[in-house]
Amino acid sequence: MNSRVTIRDVAERAGVSVATVSKVLNDRYGVAAATVARVREVIAELGYESSLVARSLRNRRTNVIGILVWAIEPFSAELLKGAARAIRDSGYELVVYSAGEGAENIGWENRCLSRLSGTLIDGAVLVTPTVHASRSDIPVVAVDPHTGDEGAPTVSADNVRGAALATAYLIGLGHRRIGFLGRPPRSLASTHQRETGYRGALAEAGIPFDPDLVRVAGYQEETSKEAVRELLSLPDRPTAIFAANDVSAIVAMDVAVTLGMRVPDDLSIIGFDNVPESRMTDPALTTIDQPIQLMGQRAVEMLVAILGGGEPAETDAQLPTRLVERASCAPPPATVRPIAGLRSVSDGVPR
Amino acid sequence: MNSRVTIRDVAERAGVSVATVSKVLNDRYGVAAATVARVREVIAELGYESSLVARSLRNRRTNVIGILVWAIEPFSAELLKGAARAIRDSGYELVVYSAGEGAENIGWENRCLSRLSGTLIDGAVLVTPTVHASRSDIPVVAVDPHTGDEGAPTVSADNVRGAALATAYLIGLGHRRIGFLGRPPRSLASTHQRETGYRGALAEAGIPFDPDLVRVAGYQEETSKEAVRELLSLPDRPTAIFAANDVSAIVAMDVAVTLGMRVPDDLSIIGFDNVPESRMTDPALTTIDQPIQLMGQRAVEMLVAILGGGEPAETDAQLPTRLVERASCAPPPATVRPIAGLRSVSDGVPR
DNA sequence: GTGAAAGCGCTAACAT
DNA sequence: ATGTTAGCGCTTTCAC
Numbered sequence: 001m002n003s004r005v006t007i008r009d010v011a012e013r014a015g016v017s018v019a020t021v022s023k024v025l026n027d028r029y030g031v032a033a034a035t036v037a038r039v040r041e042v043i044a045e046l047g048y049e050s051s052l053v054a055r056s057l058r059n060r061r062t063n064v065i066g067i068l069v070w071a072i073e074p075f076s077a078e079l080l081k082g083a084a085r086a087i088r089d090s091g092y093e094l095v096v097y098s099a100g101e102g103a104e105n106i107g108w109e110n111r112c113l114s115r116l117s118g119t120l121i122d123g124a125v126l127v128t129p130t131v132h133a134s135r136s137d138i139p140v141v142a143v144d145p146h147t148g149d150e151g152a153p154t155v156s157a158d159n160v161r162g163a164a165l166a167t168a169y170l171i172g173l174g175h176r177r178i179g180f181l182g183r184p185p186r187s188l189a190s191t192h193q194r195e196t197g198y199r200g201a202l203a204e205a206g207i208p209f210d211p212d213l214v215r216v217a218g219y220q221e222e223t224s225k226e227a228v229r230e231l232l233s234l235p236d237r238p239t240a241i242f243a244a245n246d247v248s249a250i251v252a253m254d255v256a257v258t259l260g261m262r263v264p265d266d267l268s269i270i271g272f273d274n275v276p277e278s279r280m281t282d283p284a285l286t287t288i289d290q291p292i293q294l295m296g297q298r299a300v301e302m303l304v305a306i307l308g309g310g311e312p313a314e315t316d317a318q319l320p321t322r323l324v325e326r327a328s329c330a331p332p333p334a335t336v337r338p339i340a341g342l343r344s345v346s347d348g349v350p351r
Numbered sequence: 352m353n354s355r356v357t358i359r360d361v362a363e364r365a366g367v368s369v370a371t372v373s374k375v376l377n378d379r380y381g382v383a384a385a386t387v388a389r390v391r392e393v394i395a396e397l398g399y400e401s402s403l404v405a406r407s408l409r410n411r412r413t414n415v416i417g418i419l420v421w422a423i424e425p426f427s428a429e430l431l432k433g434a435a436r437a438i439r440d441s442g443y444e445l446v447v448y449s450a451g452e453g454a455e456n457i458g459w460e461n462r463c464l465s466r467l468s469g470t471l472i473d474g475a476v477l478v479t480p481t482v483h484a485s486r487s488d489i490p491v492v493a494v495d496p497h498t499g500d501e502g503a504p505t506v507s508a509d510n511v512r513g514a515a516l517a518t519a520y521l522i523g524l525g526h527r528r529i530g531f532l533g534r535p536p537r538s539l540a541s542t543h544q545r546e547t548g549y550r551g552a553l554a555e556a557g558i559p560f561d562p563d564l565v566r567v568a569g570y571q572e573e574t575s576k577e578a579v580r581e582l583l584s585l586p587d588r589p590t591a592i593f594a595a596n597d598v599s600a601i602v603a604m605d606v607a608v609t610l611g612m613r614v615p616d617d618l619s620i621i622g623f624d625n626v627p628e629s630r631m632t633d634p635a636l637t638t639i640d641q642p643i644q645l646m647g648q649r650a651v652e653m654l655v656a657i658l659g660g661g662e663p664a665e666t667d668a669q670l671p672t673r674l675v676e677r678a679s680c681a682p683p684p685a686t687v688r689p690i691a692g693l694r695s696v697s698d699g700v701p702r
Numbered sequence: 703g704t705g706a707a708a709g710c711g712c713t714a715a716c717a718t
Numbered sequence: 719a720t721g722t723t724a725g726c727g728c729t730t731t732c733a734c
Contacts, residue, residue: 004469004488006711017721022713032719049465053404054711057726072435072445077428084423084449094423096447098435114400117355119727137355357727368705373729383703405727408710470711 005046014042025050056120064093065303066121067296068112069128072098074275075292076127079143082296083125090304095121107131113140123307125299128188139306141299148189153306153315155299159190159272162288162321163197163242164204166270169286169323170240171205174331175268178202179231179238181217181224181248191218194244194272213238217252218245228255232267239332243271246280246287253285253328264330273324286329289322356397365393376401407470415444416654417472418647419463420479423449425626426643427478430494433647434476441655446472458482464491474658476650479539490657492650499540504657504666506650510541510623513639513672514548514593515555517621520637520674521591522556525682526619529553530582530589532568532575532599542569545595545623564589568603569596579606583618590683594622597631597638604636604679615681624675637680640673 007025011018016035023031024039031039042048056062067083069076080096087094097116099108109129113136117124123139130146141153170178180198183191195214202209215231217224228251231238243249249271256267263269270286280287298317305312358376362369367386374382375390382390393399407413418434420427431447438445448467450459460480464487468475474490481497492504521529531549534542546565553560566582568575579602582589594600600622607618614620621637631638649668656663 004465007713008711018712019714019722020720023720026713028714030719035719047461047465049462051408051470051711052466053408053470054726055713057402057404057408057711057728058713059726071439072431072447074432077432080423080431080447081425081428084451087449087451088422093451094447094449096423096431096445096449098438098445098447100435100438100444110398111400114355114398115403119402119404358729359727369728370705370707370730371703374704377729379730381703386703402727405710406729408712408727409729410710 004051005048007048007050010039010042010046010048013046014039053120061122062120063091064095064121065090065300065307066116066124067094067096067300068099068109068116068124068126069096070099070108072096074277078276078292079127079296079299082293082298083300084296085293086297086300086304090300092122092304092307110136113138123303125296125303139303141303141306143295143299144188144190146188153302153312155295155302155317155319156190156193157290157295157321158318159193159321160197160200161318162272162290162323163194163244164201165197165321165323166242166272166288167198167201168204169325170242170268170270170329171201171207173240173268173329175238175240176207176332177210177213177236177238177240177336178207179213179215179241181215181227181231181241181243181245181252183218183244184216187219191244198242217243217248221251224248224251225255228252229259232256232259232261233338235338237336237338238267239336240268240270240329243269246271246274246278249285249287250279264328266333268329268332270329272321282326284327286326287324289324291319291321294319355402356399358399358401361390361393361397361399364397365390404471412473413471414442415446415472416441416651416658417467417475418445418447418651419450419460419467419475419477420447421450421459423447425628429627429643430478430647430650433644433649434651435647436644437648437651437655441651443473443655443658461487464489474654476647476654490654492654492657494646494650495539495541497539504653504663506646506653506668506670507541507544508641508646509669509672510544511548511551512669513623513641513674514545514595515552516548516672516674517593517623517639518549518552519555520676521593521619521621521680522552522558524591524619524680526589526591527558527683528561528587528589528591528687529558529564530592531565532578532582532592532594532596532603533565534569534595535567538570542595549593568594568599572602575599575602576606579603580610583607583610583612588687589618590687591619591621591680594620597622597625597629600636600638601630615679617684619680619683621680623672633677635678637677638675640675642670642672645670 007018007021011021020031021039024036084094097112099112109126117138126140126142128144129142132147143155145154182195199209215227217227241252243252249269252269253263256263261267271280273280273287273290302312358369358372362372371382372390375387435445448463450463460477464475468489477491477493479495480493483498494506496505533546550560566578568578592603594603600620603620604614607614612618622631624631624638624641653663
């Protein structure tokens, strides 16, 4: 009563063989004009549409590009907009596959790829893959990979430059003690790059790098809070913080306020924008803008170029980041006093 | 040289038949423990993952839900976030299929459905479908359909109430002449509902409905501008405008300013929020908030309920809309003078 | 407990 | 010009 109409139904109704229908469908040479017309009629009448699945099982090419994401959250959603824009006039169709809860945290992308490739999709954009897409039989472009994805074409923000921009901006305001909030060691490559940019800017300005000013934050609320608290409790506390992650930046603000500091009078905060919906987009907060949509767009363009046979123009795009000056940064205070809250923490008089 | 590893590869390597491997994969009864272990080993070793496509061609159920969108733009992207959230602990996987440029404007959803259903997906969420999903062999939930989608479960915002809220708010401020900006007749059902709410609120307040105050706007920039210009050029022009669409609301603002009016002093404007990124989200603009993410979430929940065998709790959810008071509305001016710009348009002295 | 064989909807040789 | 056949990767009887 409800099974979908197949090529066989069309063939029977039109009084021809399935092969003939297939030929009509694919505009193959060797079908009488009259037959073509009749088959077309039946197709329209029955509302037949060939099954993507069956077709892709048989064919090498499907004309479908897959975007594989771990989950659909603000970052990937933003990326999808750009990707969709790029797909628009590429002649390809778009399927977004969300690994979802079922997949464990590590290696989901290879599993998805295995499930979909060879069939269903001609190529894939991997969003924030956690491992190197080792043995994939289809072309793959990685966006913002965790590892420095050797070999695979990659699209990411120009993290080094963005971080340097942020740090230099703080230095320009007069800050010398600038804290850095980043992720744990084996995490996103982008965090490393941001630290690189941070260090580079310090070096450029002749400010010695102080490992004490670098803290891990950004993946657990409580851990991050503690990290910021420690950072601000240093005897020679930073007067500014550059956060590699917008979530950490927000945590930093909250903690600072909790500790009785004023932003930006006592502490300047700037962060890298990852989540387009975070409070970082508040008009008050200084950020390094990451061109998320553009990353999606470029990734698709790159993939299309590869699928089109030609080599992509570039195999490792670093998309420009941008400094957005807003009200959360200011020159350092004339005299840096230890935080008020420190007393209650160490229960001693700050020296 | 690089074709993906299939069930046959696993079978050969393990020295068993493909049937046996399949049984292991699906935890079927009747395989020796030792064999299971060996096969599992080989699977791990080869990194084998069964092909979604082949599997779904053979099986009725795939455990995949499809979200079919015409394109990925801000509205659908927002919706996806909610849908993804709902999928998370539903046991289903998510595939988003974007019809894209290839599909003509009308009926894309049925064509997509045909291509995917029966295979690949167990059920689908149709986002803003333009026609009634007539002959679909799989369960379907429609979100914000163009037509009043009789029969099919539907999720939408409570447009009637939202529009009534907006209109009543303006009335409460003292407005009696309130313009309505909507889409052309045979368009989105939501626009009709919003007009219904608008009319209802007027009736409630004993304000006679004036067809002159209803204009078509929202699908072409120029057309919309002209509509607003005409509306504001009326001898007894409205002192407030309720736009069924955020894009029209923005156009209205721009036109008003162009005509030398001040918002909200000379003209109050309130609009329905459709595009989360539009200027409507500016802190200055009064809006009726549409719970877009929630709509996606509820649609998936409904679909999962249907797929789970049980009837869904409700088959036509109207999700609550919310008035967000901001600075673009005010009481009407004491004396309503025809717009300054009118002179240059009609070249006559307003009476 | 295991494997051979049929078939899901479709396409591409290869007949006729 | 059209039909027959084989087979894509997989699951499922049904023999053995």
